[in-house]
Amino acid sequence: MAAPPVSENAIIASLFFAIGVGRTPGPESPELNEELRETVTKMLQDQGAAGGAPEALEAVRAGRDAVTRDPSLSLSAQRYQELRSQFLTAQTAAPGRGKNVWPVGTSTILKRASGSWSAALQKVGLAASSRARPSGFGTARFSHEQFRKALRDFTAQGAGAGFTTSYQSYVDWRKLQQQQGRTDLPSGASIRNTYGSWSAALEQEDTPPPGEASPNRS
Numbered sequence: 001m002a003a004p005p006v007s008e009n010a011i012i013a014s015l016f017f018a019i020g021v022g023r024t025p026g027p028e029s030p031e032l033n034e035e036l037r038e039t040v041t042k043m044l045q046d047q048g049a050a051g052g053a054p055e056a057l058e059a060v061r062a063g064r065d066a067v068t069r070d071p072s073l074s075l076s077a078q079r080y081q082e083l084r085s086q087f088l089t090a091q092t093a094a095p096g097r098g099k100n101v102w103p104v105g106t107s108t109i110l111k112r113a114s115g116s117w118s119a120a121l122q123k124v125g126l127a128a129s130s131r132a133r134p135s136g137f138g139t140a141r142f143s144h145e146q147f148r149k150a151l152r153d154f155t156a157q158g159a160g161a162g163f164t165t166s167y168q169s170y171v172d173w174r175k176l177q178q179q180q181g182r183t184d185l186p187s188g189a190s191i192r193n194t195y196g197s198w199s200a201a202l203e204q205e206d207t208p209p210p211g212e213a214s215p216n217r218s
Helices: 008-020 034-046 050-069 077-090 106-112 117-122 144-160 167-179 188-195 198-205
Strands: none
Touching (some): 008 050, 008 077, 008 106, 008 117, 050 077, 077 106, 106 117, 144 198, 167 188
């Protein structure tokens, strides 16, 4: 039996959880709203991990508080997946068939955000920003528009220079651009982490000119 669609609250709570791992809510921290609390508790119960609810809810609350205090915090898709895996591994029970798993998987989060990891972060008050500072959570140094411009320039200029649209081609093209003085191009790894995968980045941002065939995304 197919699992029902994952709720928006489950996704928000999952992202707050990852930000909050290793943090502790302050003494003045307000309680989570009822919908977030019930969503996390019910999903963990359904997957046989009710014992992990207190730890999870504390992390969700700590993450919410951290984002409220400092929206420049960010989180890479890779780091999110690492924290999710660590939490699930610590749970002794496995979810049954037809059950959604919490914290929600990166693929589900990306699908609900049209393939953009940055858009997913923005839903919980985080944004890729040139003002973002290091936090241990994969903070982005470039704005969302800079990511988009880098991809547009690469697909438009790279083809004329003989590059394909593969990940390695971007790495090589960026190196050449840097040698010519450009400093506004995020690394290939940053793009991949922000969008969740290289193909997702191209699907989200690469729009060839009218009448031109879509490039090979090898």
